[in-house]
Amino acid sequence: MATLSQPLPARDQPRRPNIATADIQLPAVRDYEQVDREIVGTLHPTVAWFIGLGVAVFFLFVGIAAWMYQIYSGLGVAGYNPPVMWGVYIISFVFWVGIGHAGTLISAILYLFRAGFRTTIYRCAEAMTVFAVMTAGLFPVLHLGRPWKFFWLIPYPNWRYIWPQFKSPLVWDVFAILTYLTISSTFLYIGLIPDIAVLRDRENISPIRKQIFSVLSLGWRNTDREWRHFARAYLFLAAFSTPLVLSVHSVVSFDFAMALTPGWHTTIFPPYFVAGAIFSGIGMVFTIIIPLRKFFGLKHYVTINHLDAAAKLCLFTSLVVGCAYMTEWFVAWFSGNEFEQSFFANRIWGQWWWASAILYTCNMVLPLTLFSQKLRRNPAWLFILSFTVNIGMWFERFVIVVPSLSHEFEPWQWTSYRPTWVDYAILAGSFGWFSMWFMLFIKQLPIIAIAEVKEIVKPRLRTQHPHGMTPSGEHFDFEPETPGEHD
Amino acid sequence: MEKCSFCVQRIREAENRATAEKRVLKPDEFTTACAASCPSRAIVFGDAADENWTVTQLAKDARAYHVFEELNTFTAVVYLKKVNHPTPATAVTA
Structure with missing residues (x-):
């Protein structure tokens, strides 16, 4: 991590509790017992948590009610109007798949690259990935007029010999999403095994829980042999899921790029979508981790340095996405293709100019503030920015889907599109569904990888002065609010 | 709304019948339900890869x-x- 390359402080100077140095990443974490105590301590349900869960479930039911109304009345209530037959559902599908990308990027790719800052945020990002992909998977079904026929997308032998059209990217989507869901949830589970063993070995745990955790931890006993196999399995899965991070959103982008519609039919779409997905995913990681580290009292685990490093990744992907937007404009002008040119003019000055304006402001302009180290190390700003990033990325998909479909090759078909309350209710329901799973997760399983944090906490007895202690043997007073930092 | 499968069940039925009778398909042996019921015969359906079918001639x-x-x-x-x-x-x- 680049921000760690500060010189070591002199031996007799007390370290600043929240600021990492080259040799110590988590200055305020003293020993293994503290890690166990503080991270397992986050699992006790609180009143605020129950309220949050209640709100999430309420929105989920709002969405379910809207969906039932839509099934009863038909897809017309979702504002579909030929030829704009893709609306908020497809936009939200791409949006949620995109959110699901940061988790595997952080947990697998950054693991292979030995990026230290992933340690404390990867569990949260990985859980977010699994739940976001679960949410995304709902949208193609919500988009069906007869949702009970969704299994027709899966190739299975039947008496009519009907087979999905494998030339259609929509079928590739099914395979890409299901593969990604399988691998990312396996990866999440494998990483959880040593932590589940920690939960299992707690005192005063109910016998039913103990049995469930015993089964889930696969009889983990912390032996050398188990750790060796675990490390190899984890490395293997990291290498296995790395190409998936790139492939899944490439396949999602083929939904558009393989069509002839102006604004969609470009070869830049796969890398552009992958970069955008990682950008929005990191935004969502900030949206989740910044409140969590505050309410769970984990500021000395997810330190400012970790947020700083993730913010740099966010800035980088924002620049990639911005470059892709400018390439799109350039190619539209340079190609001399009149359909493409008139479409891009319509995108910027046409009916949906405001959506484009939101998109370019949120995705290209506002993230440039992250060039300032002061703002990168300011969690409040990162939290605000994470919202604008996700709003911007939602509107990016809106600008891709709706203006293209409403201004295709045939001028007599040009039309408008207006989302209805059903769309908004189902979108709110999807956030409720995602939040419900996440809320349940954070109180059942540790949100920070206990085993991996212990790897970066210095073991006792290895140094003369135990880490977190002054040379005279006294503990530092831990201060969550470090003077001088915007936290 | 559902995508048109070009009455795949009628095609399969004709293919199975031909297989059972140990012969190849005859020209214009099958058609879609819409073509069969079209009063003005505006719709013609068939195997466009076979020269002998009506649809190939019309195309x-x-x-x-x-x-x-x-x-x-x-x-x-x-x-x-x-x-x-x-x-x-x-x-x-x-």
């Missing part, structure tokens, strides 16, 4: 066109242009 008509042919779509559906005022230039070959 060679001078009036035949594909939608968005200029965009290289090559759809499976061929339309015949309606000619309201025949002139010597519109040679009808079918």
